[in-house]
Amino acid sequence: MDQYPERSGHYKLTEEWSVELPSEFKCRIEDEDLVLWQQDMTIWCSVWGIEPEETREEALAWVEEEQAEDAFDVAKKDQNGLLLYHYRLLEETNDYRVASLYCFAFSHSSYIQLGIYLDEETRFEDAQRICESICFVNHQTLH
Incomplete structure (x- = not known):
């Protein structure tokens, strides 16, 4: 039996x-x-969590400050109540052959980062679709 479970489709x-x-x-x-x-x-x-006194935009500003100088294809948009941000980066781990895709989604209470490392440029569209599919469901009741 394989020790690593496999997942596809909608994955929490x-x-x-x-x-x-x-x-x-x-x-x-x-x-x-x-x-x-x-x-x-x-x-x-x-x-990562976002402090109650911090906004999504403030959390994003910190991520933008920390990103590598040679990042490219940088984009940001507000979609479905989330602030989305992504960029690509050529890295030594991929022998500078295929740029990785970093995507972030910010809710009011937390943010997620997906670092997607590709061995083939042909997989970029799949990586982009995964990033665009990020979904947040708020289970917290606000008063």
Whole structure:
């Protein structure tokens, strides 16, 4: 029996965050992050809280300050109540052959980062669709 479960379709990353996976991905937890992978693509998922006094825009500003100088294809938009931000980056881990895709989604209470590492540029459209599918469901009742 394979020690890594496989997931596809609508997949809950946490109680509040989910994505649509276009095909089967194996999954594991490594260094407190969720890792999903298949041939030619690996996704590292991290979730952080946003302080009650901090806005989504302030959290995004911090991410923008920390991004690598040579990031490209940088974009940001407000969609379905989430602030979405992404960029690409050529990295040593991929021998500078294929740019990784980093995408972030900010809700009012937390944000998620997907670092998607590609072995083939042909997988970029799949990576982009996964990023665009990020969904947040708020389970917290606000008074």
